[in-house]
Amino acid sequence: MDNFYNELLYELEMEIDKLEIEADCRIQKIETVIHEIVKCLSKLKEYIQKRGFNNTEEEIRFFKHQKPVIVSKLIYYNAIYKIESKKPNETKSAKKYIHTELKKLKRFFDNNLEFYKYYRTNNTFIDDQLFVRGKYDIKLNLDTIYFETDHSFSTVADYKAAKILANDLIQVYLEDQLNNRHYKRVHRKSPLTWTASKTALTELIYALHSQGVFDRGNAEIKLIAKTFESTFNIDLGDFYHTFMELKARKINRTKFLDSLCEALIKKMDEQDER
Template identity: 65%
Template structure:
């Protein structure tokens, strides 16, 4: 079950990454992404309903960790679609006010679900049998109205809430990036310029992305790339294509990362010898 789900998620992630580098319009991108994710969710639902979970532990793992990964993408792109279609015309002040209101919505969700945030973020498990097993909901555990209208054969009382938490992390990154552009609080383009190769920077960005060092591993690769482009005054162009070339290198796929390690060790050795 886990292997099958991970394969679907990997394929979806690959398609979404390709799409993000081919389409610049956020509204159009979101429309296509939503259709992709809905298709994958339908496939996933069919797979789950045609089999039985081997144990409560397997069911909990699916609804706590696997399904929310995909649903969070759906929530994210649907929210971006709404944000962009309602983006106000006017000056930067109007836009900043609008974006800050969207951030406030995320804050309200956090405040209203603080206890569950604590439970989920601390990897607690003592209520998993009520949160993530179908048909075991407890009305006293702050259920969303959404749950009562959901398909209970493919939903538990809190799997959507986990997806919402993951999505909100990504939405926050998106909104803060838009605010940064609006406020023009980018690094001075003349202060630091990337003088290495685009391939080297791409390797570094993907290494940081793969290691999950931004936003608890929930930052979108395209957002990370944009920040680096802005920070170092460089246009990476077809970022995903460069990564694919790295993937298919026959010798030393991590050439730049290895050179960083060697350079740092040399620097340490030099200072030790002083």
């Protein structure tokens, strides 16, 4: 199960990265991304319905951690599509609109505070009620959407978990717009071009920032990101959003860094054998 899920998630993230780089029109790009996520979920659903789960623990892990990561991408991009479609062009009106959207996120948080606490602190004592199919208790304040979904591929709380992950990304996106953190593609000055994914570079940048390797640890993350953009001729776009997606991963959160270690050790071993 884990191998199939990880491979499917990796392919989806690579496809999204490619679209982020290649597509010029923001709205058109989001439409295509949504289409790719829907296809990914269809493959996942088909796999689950054919294979099932080995045990309850595997089922809980899937609906609590794995499926919400992909569904959160769908919620996020669908929300951004609506925001971009409806946002006024005039600056003052646009800011008012963004503040209104942020208030919506706050309302969801307030209305689901207990579940937020449960999920964020990784509690498990009622996982068998929240993340196992076919079990529900009306006293848990169920969302209407649960009764409208396919119960062979959903539980009472997997969508709410995805909504929490998505709202983190939406909040970053809105605050990013509010603070005018938009970096335009830089003119090519360096002979080197980054050809791996933007997600991989973002992972590397945040790792270097966490280690404090620049300016004795005093360099801001956005300055580091802009320097990498300029040096390697790449536009990272909303790298805050990308990092939030990395954080949302429950398995293999440092995939690129791990692959770097493996590649370097392999090269050292090969040279030792000569």
